[in-house]
Amino acid sequence: MGNDLPSRIRIIEEGPREGFQSEPPGIPTAAKVRLIEALATTGLTEIACCSFVDPRRLPQMADAEAIAAAVRRRPGVAYRGLWLNGAGFDRARSTTLDLRPIVFASASATFGERNNGRSPTGMIEEQRRLIARYQAAGLKVEAAYVFTAFGCNYEGDIAVAAVVERVAALVDVCAEAGERPPLAVLCDTVGAANPLLVERLIGAVRERWPDLAIGLHLHDTRGLGLANAMAGLRLGVTHFESSCAGLGGCPFAGNRAAAGNIATEDLAFLCAEIGVATGLDLEALIAAATLAEEIVGHPLPGRTMKGGSLARFRSQATINLD
Amino acid sequence: MGNDLPSRIRIIEEGPREGFQSEPPGIPTAAKVRLIEALATTGLTEIACCSFVDPRRLPQMADAEAIAAAVRRRPGVAYRGLWLNGAGFDRARSTTLDLRPIVFASASATFGERNNGRSPTGMIEEQRRLIARYQAAGLKVEAAYVFTAFGCNYEGDIAVAAVVERVAALVDVCAEAGERPPLAVLCDTVGAANPLLVERLIGAVRERWPDLAIGLHLHDTRGLGLANAMAGLRLGVTHFESSCAGLGGCPFAGNRAAAGNIATEDLAFLCAEIGVATGLDLEALIAAATLAEEIVGHPLPGRTMKGGSLARFRSQATINLD
Numbered sequence: 298m299g300n301d302l303p304s305r306i307r308i309i310e311e312g313p314r315e316g317f318q319s320e321p322p323g324i325p326t327a328a329k330v331r332l333i334e335a336l337a338t339t340g341l342t343e344i345a346c347c348s349f350v351d352p353r354r355l356p357q358m359a360d361a362e363a364i365a366a367a368v369r370r371r372p373g374v375a376y377r378g379l380w381l382n383g384a385g386f387d388r389a390r391s392t393t394l395d396l397r398p399i400v401f402a403s404a405s406a407t408f409g410e411r412n413n414g415r416s417p418t419g420m421i422e423e424q425r426r427l428i429a430r431y432q433a434a435g436l437k438v439e440a441a442y443v444f445t446a447f448g449c450n451y452e453g454d455i456a457v458a459a460v461v462e463r464v465a466a467l468v469d470v471c472a473e474a475g476e477r478p479p480l481a482v483l484c485d486t487v488g489a490a491n492p493l494l495v496e497r498l499i500g501a502v503r504e505r506w507p508d509l510a511i512g513l514h515l516h517d518t519r520g521l522g523l524a525n526a527m528a529g530l531r532l533g534v535t536h537f538e539s540s541c542a543g544l545g546g547c548p549f550a551g552n553r554a555a556a557g558n559i560a561t562e563d564l565a566f567l568c569a570e571i572g573v574a575t576g577l578d579l580e581a582l583i584a585a586a587t588l589a590e591e592i593v594g595h596p597l598p599g600r601t602m603k604g605g606s607l608a609r610f611r612s613q614a615t616i617n618l619d
Numbered sequence: 620m621g622n623d624l625p626s627r628i629r630i631i632e633e634g635p636r637e638g639f640q641s642e643p644p645g646i647p648t649a650a651k652v653r654l655i656e657a658l659a660t661t662g663l664t665e666i667a668c669c670s671f672v673d674p675r676r677l678p679q680m681a682d683a684e685a686i687a688a689a690v691r692r693r694p695g696v697a698y699r700g701l702w703l704n705g706a707g708f709d710r711a712r713s714t715t716l717d718l719r720p721i722v723f724a725s726a727s728a729t730f731g732e733r734n735n736g737r738s739p740t741g742m743i744e745e746q747r748r749l750i751a752r753y754q755a756a757g758l759k760v761e762a763a764y765v766f767t768a769f770g771c772n773y774e775g776d777i778a779v780a781a782v783v784e785r786v787a788a789l790v791d792v793c794a795e796a797g798e799r800p801p802l803a804v805l806c807d808t809v810g811a812a813n814p815l816l817v818e819r820l821i822g823a824v825r826e827r828w829p830d831l832a833i834g835l836h837l838h839d840t841r842g843l844g845l846a847n848a849m850a851g852l853r854l855g856v857t858h859f860e861s862s863c864a865g866l867g868g869c870p871f872a873g874n875r876a877a878a879g880n881i882a883t884e885d886l887a888f889l890c891a892e893i894g895v896a897t898g899l900d901l902e903a904l905i906a907a908a909t910l911a912e913e914i915v916g917h918p919l920p921g922r923t924m925k926g927g928s929l930a931r932f933r934s935q936a937t938i939n940l941d
């Protein structure tokens with residue numbers, strides 16, 4: 298291709314988890330399962346199916362165990378659940394989902410309080426307890442997440458140094474237990490990132506931990522989601538998180554009107570056009586996105602699902618030339 | 620800012636023209652005028668108000684003269700109309716609009732036939748006649764436009780060489796008349812561009828005409844609009860065309876379901892965040908975008924109009940620190 302982009306990236310599908318928890322309660326478990334099963338036919342190898350969080354706080358995910366039990370599993374696909382404390386981890390372990398142990402912190406202290414009910418120090422203590430549970434279960438930490446890494450609706454701009462400090466706290470708490478996370482995921486929880494900030498933040502984290510892979514969890518609140526993804530791709534980022542049809546948002550981020558995650562099919566379209574392999578079938582992704590829109594019953598922000606891929610225009614063109 | 624981005628760009632607002640001609644007929648002239656007047660309060664200095672095209676082909680613009688007559692003009696703002704042939708130019712001249720003489724070609728021959736009813740050769744002949752009319756009126760060509768420069772819904776991919784050839788044909792027909800267009804605008808008429816193609820195309824045109832300024836007219840059909848704009852900004856492009864709220868699309872592009880132009884307020888947000896001056900008031904743009912949505916009566920694709928600017932979160936943050 299004559300460029301320095303990665304040859305291949307990995308996309309974790311967040312739609313069934315982050316998307317459905319951002320919608321009003323009442324989406325039937327069977328509909329959620331239908332979307333997960335549709336997504337599993339697209340080439341996606343990791344699908345976040347549900348969250349094991351307190352159903353009093355997030356009634357949309359009260360059926361987490363039911364989802365896990367109902368999904369027909371497809372070989373080669375990891376079906377994930379998210380937890381944010383020990384009780385959630387225990388619930389996840391009681392299912393047959395594929396466990397992905399993570400540690401996490403929030404660059405914004407206020408967001409950490411609202412989303413996780415913890416101070417920065419309390420959140421690190423929580424990670425220490427989580428790592429102990431992971432180790433007791435024979436599991437290792439697979440990723441360190443930093444929420445609100447690009448800005449916060451409560452605290453406004455977030456200093457790059459504050460993000461580096463949170464990554465350091467997570468690396469340190471893992472090191473105490475003899476571990477090292479292989480991946481740090483920088484989350485634009487509220488859609489405040491821009492391409493230059495993506496570059497600065499990745500640069501700062503790489504400068505300090507050259508061996509740490511970096512992932513991006515991006516939202517498209519203000520239309521820059523794919524521009525930010527492109528900035529990450531140009532820097533060789535190979536781990537992305539996105540949502541089918543652009544489902545998503547965070548119910549505790551203080552801005553309910555905003556668009557959700559970057560759309561998986563838009564990211565897959567970008568990658569296909571610039572020659573970065575994803576292993577994804579764009580037409581199957583568009584079909585899944587259309588199903589997601591049917592399930593939620595309102596328009597979702599994904600673009601490619603409406604504009605369509607370019608394949609049909611290219612094939613029509615061939616026919617025209619005959 | 621420590622980067623090589625342009626310090627300032629110019630944005631031409633296309634919403635009232637390209638946007639309203641993509642909507643079903645019936646939007647009252649007064650509503651169109653209200654949007655134009657709202658846009659004129661945002662810092663925009665050029666607003667495309669209407670098209671002087673055959674009302675049998677485009678009944679949405681049958682009120683072009685009425686729009687031109689009704690708009691209350693604000694000093695410092697150029698109010699533009701578009702024409703694509705001599706009859707349209709004569710209609711535009713009969714109004715008080717600010718004339719911006721352009722020449723144009725289509726990289727896709729099929730699109731040229733459908734949109735302009737002309738073969739590639741016929742289209743250049745049309746430009747020759749237009750330049751003669753411009754000169755008779757004491758006007759010079761201000762820009763050369765290439766439609767479908769990044770792909771076509773009828774012809775699929777468009778070779779970079781085909782675009783360079785169309786720019787050359789336009790430069791040549793101007794040169795015959797002793798003129799040289801100062802600007803070439805590359806139009807992603809159908810939303811097929813990607814950031815690497817933006818770079819390749821700009822590189823190819825600059826290689827041949829180093830003194831020719833390049834503009835980008837981008838659509839967000841598949842979610843890459845702002846990523847493409849960012850690619851242009853990184854290469855120093857200072858002329859952009861966009862639409863309030865993402866209004867737009869092209870009625871003759873063969874894909875009605877697609878999103879429209881990149882949203883002016885999303886582009887303005889990007890520029891503000893990366894330190895590129897636009898002279899635009901983002902909050903006023905968001906208000907205009909909201910008005911546009913009220914006028915068309917259905918959701919429009921702009922993101923920042925829904926997510927809001929970051930200013931309120933930054934100011935809340937300051938209050939929180941007190």
